[in-house]
Amino acid sequence: MNVNMIGIGLIAGSATALLCLGVVAGSGLSVILYFLSAVPLMVATLGWGFVAGVTGAIVAAVAIAAFANLQLAIYIVMTTILPATAAGYWMNLARPAEEIGGPAGQLAWYPLSDVIVRLAIITAGAFIVAGFLIGYGPALVDELVGEMIARLQEANPEFAFSPEGRESFMGFMTGAIPFMQPALWLMVLVGSLYLALGITRASGRLTRPRDDWPTALRLPRSGAIILAVAIAISFFSGPIGLAATAIAGALVSGFTLAGFAVFHERTRGAPWRPLAMITVYGAVLITLIAALPFFFVGLFATSRPMPVSPGGGAPPPSGTPPAST
Structure with missing residues (x-):
């Protein structure tokens, strides 16, 4: 210190x-x-x-x-x-590569894939706690839906919502909010991490070797298992179902990002890459359903690549302890 x-x-x-x-x-x-x-x-x-x-x-x-x-x-x-x-x-975090079967004299750094899945769990946990503190549930959603309908009616006096339509919309929003909030915020955090790595590297302070994000941004197989359990529990009603929905949302976001990383990797060097990028991301901006194929790609592309660097280099900042696998 x-x-x-x-x-x-x-x-x-x-x-x-x-x-x-x-x-x-x-x-x-x-x-x-x-x-x-x-x-x-x-x-x-x-x-x-x-x-x-x-x-x-x-x-x-x-x-x-x-x-x-x-x-x-x-x-x-x-x-x-x-x-x-x-x-x-x-x-x-880093540890001698030979401890995990790697070459001697090298450092193996904590996998980006594990960082992403841990960020997903933390993000979901944060929104679960926040929901508990504000008393999230049907009553709060009903209030939010009422406010949204009132705003729509102010903009268009002819707009009308039947009681059945309101009930259906409220049911949708009750599940959509705890799913979408952690999903979107995880993307923000992952983007922030990418930017922070670039800034730190440019300053000359980054000890970790450069991760090739198109090949390194994956989730480990354990993430798929957690997702499957979360999806199963999300069908339960009440707080436990909403909490599982938040976890599922964050992990679905992580796997979708992994799917986009696979897309970037597979299109490297292709002359049609710019057109493919514009088409894919344009479609996602129009409708999130366009991201669904990338979720499945990421779901079946699990891995834990670890970047390595010479073990004789400078240690991680402030004597950071070795990582566990």
Whole structure:
């Protein structure tokens, strides 16, 4: 531990707090900046070690609680601060490659696939706890649906919702919200991690070797097992079903990202790649159903590739301990 690590943590924590507090203003730009709020903590942890990351996490949490309120601080800690710091920590884990059957004199780094599935579990857990704290359930969804219908009727006075239609829509939203929130937020966190790795590498502080994301972004087989169990439990009613739905949503998002990574890998060097990219991502923007094939591709492309580097190099920041497999 040194003053430099603490200083970096203070800067990173302050940056994260400012990006989070800006969303209170409600402008479009502030929402975009909020999506980047995990990046400063990830950079601090990746480049300066776990002490810098934890310092930043504490600073961010205290600042948000002081300038906003405790409830918002708890929410940000669960959804942003904790996963950001944890992701940076996991990405810095390494162990001698020969301990897992690899070449002597090399370091094997913690697989990106394991980081993604752990981020998925943390993200789902954060939204499960948040839902419990706000009393998520049919009553709250009914209130939200009522507000949505009122807004639609303000925009179009001729708009009408039958009682049967309202009941059907409410049932859909009750399951869709706990599924979509962790699914979308995991994508934000994975994108933030990619950006943070690039920033830290450009600064010369990143010890981990470069991951080839099109081949490394996969989920381990254990993720598929957890997903299958979560989907089965999601058919139960009540809180346990909603919690399982959140876990399923995060993991479906992770496998879908893995499917897109496979797509990027398989189209490398192809002259028709730009057209394929525009077509695929354009279709996904129009309808999320277009992402379904990529989910299945990712589901059947499980692996745990580990990047390696010379074992005689500089150790991970702040003496990060070796990873377990």
